[in-house]
Amino acid sequence: xxxxxxxxxxxGRRAIFRIEKISGDNSADALRIALFEPETTAIELGTxxxxxxxxxxxxxxxxxxxxxxxAGLIETAFYHSQAHERLGISPVRAVxxxxxxxxxxxxxxxxxxxxxxxxxxxxxxxxxxxxxxRVAEKDGIPPEDVVAPLVRCIEKAKLTAPAVVILDGIExxxxxxxxxxxxxxxxxxxxxxxxxxxGSSSGVCVIASAIDLRRLPKSxxxxxxxxxxxxxxxxxxxxxxxREMILRHLLAKIPLFMDNDLEFLDDATCIGAYAYxxxxxxxxxxxxxxxxxxxxxxQHAVARHRQASxxxxxxxxDELTSHLSSFSVNDLASPTKSPWSVNWKEDFQYALSIVGPxxxxxxxxxxxxxxxxxxxxxxxxxxxxxLATWPLQRPEAYVKLGVxxxxxxxxxxxxGCGKTLLVHALAASCPMNYxxxxxxxxxxxxxxxxxxxxxxxxxxxxxxAPCLLFMDxxxxxxxxxxxxxxxxxxxxxxxxxxxLNEMDGVQERKGxxxxxxxxxxxxxxxxxxxxGRLDHHLYVPLPTVSDRRGILESLRGxxxxxxxxxxxxxxxLAELTEGYSGADLSVLVRESGVQALRSSPDAKTISWxxxxxxxxxxxxxEDDNIDPxxxxxxxxxxxxxxxxxxxxxxEPILRKIGWWRPAWIDREQIMGYEKFCKGREEI
Numbered sequence: 011x012x013x014x015x016x017x018x019x020x021x022g023r024r025a026i027f028r029i030e031k032i033s034g035d036n037s038a039d040a041l042r043i044a045l046f047e048p049e050t051t052a053i054e055l056g057t058x059x060x061x062x063x064x065x066x067x068x069x070x071x072x073x074x075x076x077x078x079x080x081a082g083l084i085e086t087a088f089y090h091s092q093a094h095e096r097l098g099i100s101p102v103r104a105v106x107x108x109x110x111x112x113x114x115x116x117x118x119x120x121x122x123x124x125x126x127x128x129x130x131x132x133x134x135x136x137x138x139x140x141x142x143x144r145v146a147e148k149d150g151i152p153p154e155d156v157v158a159p160l161v162r163c164i165e166k167a168k169l170t171a172p173a174v175v176i177l178d179g180i181e182x183x184x185x186x187x188x189x190x191x192x193x194x195x196x197x198x199x200x201x202x203x204x205x206x207x208x209g210s211s212s213g214v215c216v217i218a219s220a221i222d223l224r225r226l227p228k229s230x231x232x233x234x235x236x237x238x239x240x241x242x243x244x245x246x247x248x249x250x251x252x253r254e255m256i257l258r259h260l261l262a263k264i265p266l267f268m269d270n271d272l273e274f275l276d277d278a279t280c281i282g283a284y285a286y287x288x289x290x291x292x293x294x295x296x297x298x299x300x301x302x303x304x305x306x307x308x309q310h311a312v313a314r315h316r317q318a319s320x321x322x323x324x325x326x327x328d329e330l331t332s333h334l335s336s337f338s339v340n341d342l343a344s345p346t347k348s349p350w351s352v353n354w355k356e357d358f359q360y361a362l363s364i365v366g367p368x369x370x371x372x373x374x375x376x377x378x379x380x381x382x383x384x385x386x387x388x389x390x391x392x393x394x395x396x397l398a399t400w401p402l403q404r405p406e407a408y409v410k411l412g413v414x415x416x417x418x419x420x421x422x423x424x425x426g427c428g429k430t431l432l433v434h435a436l437a438a439s440c441p442m443n444y445x446x447x448x449x450x451x452x453x454x455x456x457x458x459x460x461x462x463x464x465x466x467x468x469x470x471x472x473x474x475a476p477c478l479l480f481m482d483x484x485x486x487x488x489x490x491x492x493x494x495x496x497x498x499x500x501x502x503x504x505x506x507x508x509x510l511n512e513m514d515g516v517q518e519r520k521g522x523x524x525x526x527x528x529x530x531x532x533x534x535x536x537x538x539x540x541x542g543r544l545d546h547h548l549y550v551p552l553p554t555v556s557d558r559r560g561i562l563e564s565l566r567g568x569x570x571x572x573x574x575x576x577x578x579x580x581x582x583l584a585e586l587t588e589g590y591s592g593a594d595l596s597v598l599v600r601e602s603g604v605q606a607l608r609s610s611p612d613a614k615t616i617s618w619x620x621x622x623x624x625x626x627x628x629x630x631x632e633d634d635n636i637d638p639x640x641x642x643x644x645x646x647x648x649x650x651x652x653x654x655x656x657x658x659x660x661e662p663i664l665r666k667i668g669w670w671r672p673a674w675i676d677r678e679q680i681m682g683y684e685k686f687c688k689g690r691e692e693i
Contacts, residue, residue: 072252
């Protein structure tokens with residue numbers, strides 16, 4: 011039959027043909043069906059038939075090297091068997107593509123098999139293998155008598171060799187997948203044995219994809235008996251160049267608005283400019299995430315244009331009609347003139363705010379803080395930005411000077427001085443992915459789980475590179491080692507050793523910048539503070555008068571409108587709050603607001619009298635009495651029962667009643683921080 015596939019023995023091998031035309035001796039017209047017999051049928055070879063592969067994209071989105079490696083391995087195994095025999099080695103029989111879910115492993119396999127190699131492929135699902143085993147066990151059929159789906163696929167592939175068998179759903183054998191009555195070890199052993207039985211000259215190759223080979227059963231890894239996967243090809247998270255290539259393909263059919271804010275490179279096309287800009291803001295995104303991002307931007311553009319084109323009354327309707335009628339058919343077909351086009355500022359920035367990179371198992375959502383929220387500490391903010399962002403913005407400068415970029419930063423100082431807020435503002439403003447974890451979250455009651463958590467943390471940061479890894483409460487996992495006669499074999503020492511290995515470059519962490527915070531720097535092990543690890547140390551002290559003025563200015567407009575009245579003198583208030591931390595100033599403004607509401611439920615701003623009341627309500631020494639129901643503004647209250655007189659014999663100068671206590675830092679603590687920062691201070 012025309013268009014059917016025919017297998018014919020040729021030169022000791024099987025040749026595969028597709029029937030294009032059938033003609034007989036006594037017929038002038040081409041036949042549609044005929045009986046084939048090798049003795050009486052002549053086969054005329056024409057020009058090679060080109061398959062219809064128009065539905066497949068031309069580019070692999072920056073993964074050409076991985077695709078070339080996969081195609082080269084299979085081609086060598088199929089067509090160079092004699093070379094393997096002369097060298098005394100076995101050809102590749104099984105290849106595994108490894109990488110995170112959504113990176114494009116299945117697409118790469120289809121592209122290589124169908125478009126490059128153009129060989130038959132047979133798909134075998136792991137779920138079918140498991141189902142066949144369960145049915146055989148239920149019916150009492152011996153395993154050797156069961157014709158499993160994988161065996162059928164391999165036999166079909168041998169009949170049409172060279173051919174490929176694609177294992178689908180191998181993630182079911184992952185160690186994290188747990189299902190009742192599912193023996194992953196026996197299924198993995200069965201797959202390994204079938205791979206081992208594939209002959210070296212059979213012309214059959216097995217391909218599969220998984221997140222990580224190390225998470226699959228040991229029997230699937232290469233072993234001495236020849237079972238398991240011979241080669242593993244890693245498909246990592248795409249870098250900026252690869253993301254740009256993927257985006258070029260995704261944006262090819264989307265009308266884009268010609269935005270003057272975009273950077274136009276050598277190609278000077280709108281698609282190229284958008285692909286370049288979006289790739290800069292999508293570090294850690296996989297191909298699947300980029301597809302969702304573009305779709306979300308397009309949907310937002312449609313909703314935005316529909317909202318703008320709703321019927322309006324009067325002259326506004328005439329104006330809208332006139333505006334729409336100004337577009338011609340040619341204008342609508344042009345990506346840069348279409349009124350339904352997608353733009354950067356409104357659509358893509360919105361999509362970026364709700365679509366993020368793949369889940370990594372840790373807190374990776376960027377905080378909403380901005381540098382305007384961080385008052386004061388101008389020199390400190392500048393230094394933090396330089397350490398974290400310069401290696402990204404000026405990588406050629408570091409290469410030219412032959413210096414390595416900073417590896418990590420330690421922020422230390424009293425509690426409440428804004429260390430975490432500094433990191434949040436940095437994470438929100440720089441084009442890096444963000445992972446946050448507290449030291450106390452690392453520990454687990456199970457043996458080895460804490461060390462595994464540290465390794466997973468750094469592995470996730472490497473996948474999202476460039477990535478800002480924030481480790482709060484570092485003293486919880488980085489405490490100084492205390493060696494005893496039995497040696498340091500406790501969980502603290504094991505976690506610290508794992509942390510040192512990950513930070514020391516034993517595992518590649520290019521593109522990962524670590525920021526750690528602590529209020530107890532003297533407890534940190536010295537090995538963490540040496541160059542190559544946390545090699546920069548910045549002291550975040552109590553705010554000076556100038557810093558407090560900046561903090562109060564940021565608090566004044568923190569809600570989008572000025573909440574402090576015009577009669578509140580910021581300079582005077584900064585002088586009256588000596589020893590207050592940034593957190594104390596925030597509480598002071600909050601308590602001032604409470605006082606304003608007590609005086610008037612409709613109050614919209616805070617006056618100086620309310621600030622003075624909150625200052626008077628602060629507990630300043632250990633002898634002060636704490637009363638959460640204390641009221642300072644007695645003259646403004648109508649309910650006299652709310653007020654309490656100081657106890658008899660109380661010293662008005664030394665003792666008073668208040669309801670909140672600032673986190674006073676004693677001189678001894680300050681001296682401890684200053685002692686630590688000697689020889690370490692950067693600014």
